[in-house]
Amino acid sequence: MKLTEIAVESLQQVIQELSQSEINLLMEKPKYAQHGDLSFPCFSLAKIKKQPPPKIAIEIASQLKDEFIEKAEAVGPYVNIFFKKDKVQQHVVKNIMDQTNNYGNLNIGKQETVVLDLSSPNIAKPFSMGHLRSTVIGNSIANILEKCGYNTVRINYLGDWGTQFGKLIAAYIKWGDDETIQRSPIPELLKLYVRFHEEAAIDPSLEDEGRLWFKKLEDGEERAVALWKWFREESLNEFNKIYQLLGVTFDSNQGEAFYNDKMEKVVSLLAEKGLLEESNGAKVIQMDDSTSLPPCLIKKSDGATLYATRDLAAALYRKEMYHFSKALYIVGQEQTIHFQQIKAVLKKAGFEWSEEMYHISFGLLLKDGKKMSTRKGKIVLLEQVIEEAIQLAKQNIENKNPNLQNKLEVARQVGVGSIIFHDLKNYRLHSVEFSLEDMLKFEGETGPYVQYTYARAKSILRKGEWSVQEMKEGLNDSYSWELTKLLNVYPQIIQKAINNFDPSTIAKHIIDVCQSFNSWYAQEKFLVVDEKRNARLSLVYSTSIVIKESLYLLGMDAPEEM
Known part of the structure; x- marks a missing residue:
């Protein structure tokens, strides 16, 4: 029951000069309850009727009738509308009790599928408060979508690939102690990660070492892969404890690594469409001038892939797998340009469905007014x-x-x-x-x-x-x-x-x-x-x-x- 609609329909019976949509735009909610539940200002009718607004208000108020309207009062240029409290309440309560938990359900989704990319913590790091926002915002949006008649697919796109794992492996090999790490895997791995960045600030050559180990991981080098798998398994065990406490479940835990064997296909596809360009040995896609976006880096000069390559592969896979009508990425606002690039590349490649990809961004979770940073060890463990x-x-x-x-x-x-x-x-x-x-x-x-x-x-x-x-x-x-x-x-x-x-x-x-x-x-x-x-x-x-x-x-x- 929309009270505004009742008032608008009743007013339109009296005011022939305005359409329902025009009346609706003029409706106001009085500041004080004694002035009614809704109010209609008569100023716009003064020119049409060639009468002063207060006189028009008296005329309208005297004619306004509906089974749910108790009275209408003219106060200066306004028509103040009062509803029958008991009758409206009876109708509202009956409506809620008839539907119980279905009250508020909207069938606007028509069982179409929406995929949601949410939470997505990085393995080998603790689940910090910084990951909380994506998790709870994404989970809630999925619940609301289901109430609106959509089918949802919740995807935990784990950060289980990238140069940071080369750095972690390098740190583990340099300073790691097996016994200590076995006792307390995640906190110890975090210490190694933080130490790597502290040492790299003094000795920049460590960065090269980290990149080298990630290249070995990409190439399937046995020791690198074994360490990576161990880091991933321990992390998932820790994450699942958190998700259980939060009451959050996922339909898929396919992380970035899942797309390793799907990225070359994406690179080939982009090349076939004539979109790839050389730039200092790297492969890039230029953005249209109208977007003001920087070029999208697809492959580094050393042949290593990037976030963009994987996210393009993930988008194509999810479309083929789930036939989604919408894809939502619940990721912090600092990734805005990245997602604009992904969407723009897919559009240039001719995938019109990219219009239904949405970056659901959010602000930071702050501690003492500052961003929490895993790299500097300034985190609060969830x-x-x-x-x-x-x-x-x-x-x-x-x-x-x-x-x-x-x-x-x-x-x-x-x-x-x-x-x-x-x-x-x-x-x-x-x-x-x-x-x-x-x-x-x-x-x-x-x-x-x-x-x-x-x-x-x-x-x-x-x-x-x-x-x-x-x-x-x-x-x-x-x-x-x-x-x-x-x-x-x-x-x-x-x-x-x-x-x-x-x-x-x-x-x-x-x-x-x-x-x-x-x-x-x-x-x-x-x-x-x-x-x-x-x-x-x-x-x-x-x-x-x-x-x-x-x-x-x-x-x-x-x-x-x-």
Whole structure:
């Protein structure tokens, strides 16, 4: 039920001079509730009707009628429209209860396939907080796409190839100790990686050594390949622990190395199409002048491949494998030029489907206002953060509800949820300051606040021993009305989130819902036995449905008790 559409259609019955779309563009939402739910300014009609706007407003207000409109008032040049709270509420609650978890579903995807390239950490390095954004943003977008009727393929495009592995192998051979690394593989490999860059700053010849070892790896040299496989296996074991805690799953873990035997085919294809040029011994593709992009490097002068070569091979493989209608790359904004080049090369090569490839970029995760850097060792390990968040959540539960059942599971849900929500409540292009203390607050715009509101709603329903039943009449108070309007626009919020590939639209809306619900909670006695009891509990139930579904779309759990 779109209240704006009801108002526009009713106004158009009275205003013959304007189309519905023209009326819709003029509609306003009054700043104060006492001025109505919607407002129509009459200034644009003054020239047409050759009458002053206040007179036109009186004329329109006197004729405006609809089964859901309670009254229309002329206030100066405005027509203020008030809806029938109880009737609208009855309709909204019935709609939510009829659909339950399907409320807000949109069939705009028509079962088309969307592939999402997300998370994609580098092997042989710890899973840091810096990888969190791609993981949770991508997972949430996939959930929203599914709610909108798309099939999704989540791809963890592991960073398991490239010059950095030559550097790591060189560092391992120079300074690695087998016994130490066996005991604690990832932290020790990180130390070696950081040491390599520290030493290379003093002795630049180390960089050449790193490149040489990567060339050996590309050529299949036995020792290089054995070390690389070991690094990859240990890394995947570590990553899977994190993904399990986050509740994130993938349809594919094919990393960059998977495309090693597919890159020459891409290079040949580009050559056949006359796109490759020589440049100082390297192979490049010139970009069109209109793009202002630098040339795209396909092969280095030593014959080594690059990110671009692999990403082109991956795009072609995924199109052939999954027949996608859209391909989303959830990767930081520092890769913007790279993805513009990939898209431009595919378009020059005649692949029109490249128009449906989208770089879903996002800002940095900051620590003390600075970017986290693996190379300099300035990282915050995600697993440690999750464990700390769970422990703090457990302490909160012990303090507030020591008799709670499943305390450990609820602590996990709250701790992990706090981290996810702290990220997703921010518009993805904004950088986010990491703060565990802020994440875990039970008040304000936090995950625990939303989860606690859901648990509160479920507690009311349990105490009221309420079961789903028809809501025969609605409520008329202003607090429940504000909540009803927020629940009513939920399908439009989903639409907006998918249009912009932006989970923060849902996170912000559900904060508004929770704040409105808690304002109502402070004013209302839900369990009083009177003729409005079922109406109150029906609205509580409807609110719980919208909160739970929103949490699911964000990739979070909804604890029944906290």
